[in-house]
Amino acid sequence: MSTARPGPGPTPLAAPSRRAQLARLAREAALATVGVAGASAGPQGRFATGDRGEVLAGVLATARRDAAFDLELNLIVSWPAPPLHSLAEAVRERVVTAAGRAGLGDVLGPIGISFADVLEPAGLGGPGP
Amino acid sequence: MIVLRALARLVTFLLLVALAVVGLALAVFSLGPAGSFSLPGLAQLVHLPALRDDVGRLLGAVEASGPLAALTGLAGLASVVVGLLLLAGALVSRRERLAVMERTDQGTLAARRRPLGRVAGALVEQVRGVTATKTKVRPGRRRGGKVAVEAVHSRTTDPKQVRTAARELLGPITEAFGLKTRIRPRVGDAKQRVE
Numbered sequence: 001m002s003t004a005r006p007g008p009g010p011t012p013l014a015a016p017s018r019r020a021q022l023a024r025l026a027r028e029a030a031l032a033t034v035g036v037a038g039a040s041a042g043p044q045g046r047f048a049t050g051d052r053g054e055v056l057a058g059v060l061a062t063a064r065r066d067a068a069f070d071l072e073l074n075l076i077v078s079w080p081a082p083p084l085h086s087l088a089e090a091v092r093e094r095v096v097t098a099a100g101r102a103g104l105g106d107v108l109g110p111i112g113i114s115f116a117d118v119l120e121p122a123g124l125g126g127p128g129p
Numbered sequence: 130m131i132v133l134r135a136l137a138r139l140v141t142f143l144l145l146v147a148l149a150v151v152g153l154a155l156a157v158f159s160l161g162p163a164g165s166f167s168l169p170g171l172a173q174l175v176h177l178p179a180l181r182d183d184v185g186r187l188l189g190a191v192e193a194s195g196p197l198a199a200l201t202g203l204a205g206l207a208s209v210v211v212g213l214l215l216l217a218g219a220l221v222s223r224r225e226r227l228a229v230m231e232r233t234d235q236g237t238l239a240a241r242r243r244p245l246g247r248v249a250g251a252l253v254e255q256v257r258g259v260t261a262t263k264t265k266v267r268p269g270r271r272r273g274g275k276v277a278v279e280a281v282h283s284r285t286t287d288p289k290q291v292r293t294a295a296r297e298l299l300g301p302i303t304e305a306f307g308l309k310t311r312i313r314p315r316v317g318d319a320k321q322r323v324e
Contacts, residue, residue, distance in 0.1 A: 071236070081248050085230055085305050088238040110236035114227055118244045 019069055020051035022104050023061040026071050026111070029098040030059075035087045037078035037119035047074035068109035071095065075113065079120045088113045133218030140215055228268040228306045242266040245276070245306065249299055253278050253312070256294040258286030260317050266308070273307035281317040288314035 016024070030036055039058020041048040049056045060072040073091065077084070092111050099108040158171040172178070190197045227239035246264040253262045261281040268274035276299070282291050291314040303310050 077244050079247075080251065081244065083301065084240055084244070084248065085238065088230070092235065110234060112236040113238050115240040115244045117241065118247045120247070 014052065016051055018104065018107055019061045019063060020049060020056070021102070022069050022071065022099065022107060023049035023056050023059045024051060025098050025102055025104065026061070026073060026095045027056055027059040029094040030073050030075055030091045030113075033087070033091045033094055035078055035082040036075050036091065038076040040074050040076055040116045042074050042116060047072060064109050066109075068107045070109045070112070072112040073114070074116045076117045076119050077115050079118050081118055084115055088115075130218070130221060133214055133221075135218075137215045137218030141219070226268045226270070228266060228274055228308065229272045230305050232272070240306070242268065245302070248302060249276050249278055252298040252302070253280050253295045255298060256280065256282075256291055258282045259291060259295070269307075273309070275311065276303060276308045277311040277313065279313045279315055281315050284316055286314075288316075 027039055031039060039047075041055075041057040045057075047058055047060045049059055049061045058074050060074075062070040062072070064070055073095075075091070077087065081087075091113055095111055096105070096108065099105050154171065155168070158166065158168055161167040161170065191201045192198075227241060228245050230238040230240065232238075246266045249266070250262040250264045253259060253264075259280045259282050263279040263281075265277045266274065267277075278295060278299070280291050280295055282288065292312045295312045295314075296310055299310050299312075302308070
């Protein structure tokens with residue numbers, strides 16, 4: 001009697017790490033905020049998190065000693081730019097809510113937000129590098 | 130600092146190329162058993178014995194007091210300075226300074242110069258009579274910094290009013306980021322019209 005063995009086909013992807021889950025969730029929550037036009041990895045590509053071969057640009061999740069993760073978001077603001085402080089607060093609130101819903105609230109550490117650029121309408125010049 | 134960084138990269142590249150060429154030459158000449166195609170042959174080829182004699186003479190002249198000793202001292206000093214500048218270009222942080230809005234346990238809120246400058250410019254352009262703006266943001270080391278706005282206005286507009294109104298409009302962002310403001314009203318050219 002033969003036992004079923006996995007064939008030579010493509011291996012299924014492993015489940016994402018909590019770090020990657022949190023980074024993806026934070027990025028999506030930030031991009032869904034009105035006033036945020038995009039996320040940038042930055043000129044040196046510092047703001048990026050790897051997730052099973054994919055690079056999540058614009059978010060850096062760093063593990064802390066207490067098993068939580070620091071999040072750093074590098075965002076591009078849409079034009080006309082809304083007040084930056086309230087925009088940052090809105091992004092932070094969305095991330096916290098999304099993490100709570102996904103059951104990742106306990107591993108969510110401080111959320112740093114930096115505005116990297118503004119996405120200007122065509123004719124006024126695009127975002128810088 | 131940009132020039133130093135570029136210089137450090139160029140020097141690094143040139144040194145690596147020189148190192149690669151020397152390494153390749155040594156490797157190739159190491160293969161030869163004897164004669165001209167060997168390491169002693171390579172030394173003859175690049176005139177190493179003559180160079181040794183020249184360096185010996187130079188060191189002898191440097192040891193004695195005289196104009197050559199002073200010149201060599203100066204050259205040594207210049208080399209040290211160049212080395213330090215190259216080190217600064219290679220080691221000084223490349224991270225752009227951010228204007229920090231808030232730093233709490235919840236995290237840091239910050240902005241780069243460009244979005245901040247664009248927002249400041251857009252706010253000042255709302256002042257009646259202002260036709261164009263030019264902004265420059267210089268974040269401080271830890272917090273705060275300076276924002277300088279050049280506001281181009283029409284001849285009929287009072288520069289004092291421009292300054293006061295611009296300062297008022299910039300209030301929310303300068304307070305949030307702890308920025309000092311400098312408004313410089315300037316009468317525009319005849320070609321620039323108020324929209």
